[in-house]
Amino acid sequence: MTKTTADPLSLIMDVPDFPKKGIVFKDITPLLSDAAAFAAVIDRLSEPYMGKGIEIVAGIESRGFLLATPMAYRLGAGVVPIRKKGKLPRKTHAASYALEYGQDTIEAHQDAFAPGAKVLLVDDVLATGGTAAAGVALLEKLGGSVQGVAFLIELGFLNGRSKLPGQKVHSLVTY
Ligand code: AMP
Numbered sequence: 001m002t003k004t005t006a007d008p009l010s011l012i013m014d015v016p017d018f019p020k021k022g023i024v025f026k027d028i029t030p031l032l033s034d035a036a037a038f039a040a041v042i043d044r045l046s047e048p049y050m051g052k053g054i055e056i057v058a059g060i061e062s063r064g065f066l067l068a069t070p071m072a073y074r075l076g077a078g079v080v081p082i083r084k085k086g087k088l089p090r091k092t093h094a095a096s097y098a099l100e101y102g103q104d105t106i107e108a109h110q111d112a113f114a115p116g117a118k119v120l121l122v123d124d125v126l127a128t129g130g131t132a133a134a135g136v137a138l139l140e141k142l143g144g145s146v147q148g149v150a151f152l153i154e155l156g157f158l159n160g161r162s163k164l165p166g167q168k169v170h171s172l173v174t175y
Pocket of ligand 1: 025027126130131160
């Protein structure tokens with residue numbers, strides 16, 4: 001159902017203290033469920049990469065999948081899921097990143113794409129940048145040529161870009 005076409009990004013909702021106190025969670029589900037807003041955002045996220053020969057769009061579990069998949073279709077590319085440890089059935093490569101307490105690991109199939117493929121990495125939110133940096137490291141371990149890293153939302157005050165040196169980072173809205 002279409003609620004508005006004015007500013008799709010205005011549909012993103014702030015949810016204070018989720019999943020824990022002090023975090024303002026950016027809820028993109030109202031944007032995703034609005035047909036016109038969803039289409040506009042996928043078009044705007046894809047636009048810088050049109051005609052750039054992107055072969056693979058890699059999305060980070062799980063909200064990254066919701067953006068990477070329609071972007072891949074739009075760009076005429078394949079889609080690759082980067083998943084949390086233990087979810088993929090065949091041989092994987094992995095990359096780990098630090099959390100506030102401990103660490104997390106993401107994985108992709110070793111044969112997810114041909115070495116040298118032009119790959120775009122996508123996630124919904126760039127916060128501290130740890131997840132995306134691990135995503136880039138993983139794609140490079142797989143032999144990918146990372147052409148860019150795209151986010152719907154960037155939390156500028158957390159300076160996640162500093163964890164992505166040398167990468168072309170693109171986001172639609174910065175808070
Ligand atoms: P980071 O590794 O700190 O850049 O965190 C990025 C990951 O955590 C992304 O996969 C986001 O989906 C999620 N994330 C971090 N902060 C938020 C937030 N304020 N609202 C929604 N998702 C977030």
